[in-house]
Amino acid sequence: MHPILTIAVKAARRAGNIITRASQDVGALKIQSKTYNDFVTEVDRAAEREIIETLRDAYPDHGFIGEESGTSNLESDNIWIIDPLDGTTNFLHGFPQYCISIALQQNGVLTQAVVYDPNRNDLFTATRGRGAYLNDKRIRVTSRPKLQDSIIGTGFPFRDFQHLDTYLAMFKDMIKKTAGLRRPGSAALDLAYVAAGWYDGFWEIGLSKWDIAAGALLVQEAGGIVGDFEGNDSWLETGNIVAGNPKVFSQMLQTLAPHLTDALRSKIAEKIVHTDTAEQTDTEE
Numbered sequence: 407m408h409p410i411l412t413i414a415v416k417a418a419r420r421a422g423n424i425i426t427r428a429s430q431d432v433g434a435l436k437i438q439s440k441t442y443n444d445f446v447t448e449v450d451r452a453a454e455r456e457i458i459e460t461l462r463d464a465y466p467d468h469g470f471i472g473e474e475s476g477t478s479n480l481e482s483d484n485i486w487i488i489d490p491l492d493g494t495t496n497f498l499h500g501f502p503q504y505c506i507s508i509a510l511q512q513n514g515v516l517t518q519a520v521v522y523d524p525n526r527n528d529l530f531t532a533t534r535g536r537g538a539y540l541n542d543k544r545i546r547v548t549s550r551p552k553l554q555d556s557i558i559g560t561g562f563p564f565r566d567f568q569h570l571d572t573y574l575a576m577f578k579d580m581i582k583k584t585a586g587l588r589r590p591g592s593a594a595l596d597l598a599y600v601a602a603g604w605y606d607g608f609w610e611i612g613l614s615k616w617d618i619a620a621g622a623l624l625v626q627e628a629g630g631i632v633g634d635f636e637g638n639d640s641w642l643e644t645g646n647i648v649a650g651n652p653k654v655f656s657q658m659l660q661t662l663a664p665h666l667t668d669a670l671r672s673k674i675a676e677k678i679v680h681t682d683t684a685e686q687t688d689t690e691e
C-alpha cells in the first residue's frame with residue numbers, strides 16, 4: 407500500500423472506532439441541525455478531529471477541507487478532503503449505512519482515496535494509477551453493457567429542493583430504463599459500490615466535495631467513468647455527478663440529457679449557453 411494511503415487508512419479506522427462506540431447509544435447524542443434537514447453530532451466532530459490529528463501528525467504542512475471543521479491551509483499543494491461520517495441521518499436512526507470518506511488532492515488531482523464502512527468492516531482504497539481495492543482485493547466496475555439490465559444507485563434531494571421536479575423526471579425515466587434503483591443514503595458508499603461492481607452506475611444532484619472525492623477516485627481506478635451531467639469534469643465543483651462502467655455511464659448521460667436545466671449543465675457548457683442564448687429566459691427556475 408502507498409505510504410500516504412496507509413496513514414489515511416489509520417485515520418479512517420480510528421474515526422470508525424469513535425463512530426462504532428457512539429452507535430451503541432445514539433439516543434444519548436446531542437444533535438444539532440446545521441441547516442434544514444442537515445444534522446451534525448458530537449460524533450461527526452470528534453471523528454473529524456481524530457482524522458485531522460492523525461493526518462497532521464504525519465503531514466504537518468498539508469491543508470484540509472472537512473465537512474465539519476471547514477478549511478485550513480489551502481495554499482498547500484496537498485489538500486485532504488474529509489467526510490468523517492457520510493450518512494449522518496442513517497447513523498442517527500440506527501440504519502447501518504454510513505462511512506468515513508477521506509481523499510487526498512495533490513496539485514488539484516485526486517491521488518488517494520479511502521472509504522471505510524465500520525459496520526461491515528469494508529475498507530475501500532485507491533491510489534491514482536494503482537487500481538482500487540476492497541480489503542486488499544482488487545475491485546473492478548461491472549462489464550454489463552446495457553442500462554436496461556443495470557442496478558443504479560442514486561440519492562434524493564434532501565435539503566435544497568430547487569431541482570426536485572427535475573430530479574423526479576430523471577428518476578421516472580431511470581425507473582423505466584434500468585433493472586432497478588437503490589437509495590441507501592451515503593453517497594461515498596454508493597460510489598464505492600460502483601467501484602466494487604455492486605451497482606453499475608450512480609447519479610445525484612448537488613453533493614458536496616467531501617461526499618464524492620474519495621468515491622470518485624475509487625470508481626476511476628476500478629475502470630469506471632465519473633462526470634457531471636454532460637460527461638465533463640465539473641462534478642467535484644458542482645456536485646452534480648454521474649458514475650458508472652463506461653457503457654452504462656454514456657447511457658445514463660443520454661437518459662438524463664432531456665431533463666437538464668441550465669443550472670445542471672457543466673460549468674464550461676453553462677458559460678457557452680449563456681453567451682449564445684443571452685436573449686432566452688430560463689424557464690426552469
Ligand code: 2AM
Pocket residue numbers: 443444445473489491492493494495561562564591592593594617
Ligand atoms: P452526510 O450524511 O455526510 O451529510 C446522500 O444524499 C448524501 O447527502 C449523503 O452522502 C449525506 O451525507 C448527504 N445528506 C445530508 N443530509 C441528508 C439527509 N437529511 N438525507 C439524505 N442525505 C443527506
Ligand code: CA
Pocket residue numbers: 473489491492493616617
Ligand atoms: Ca457527506
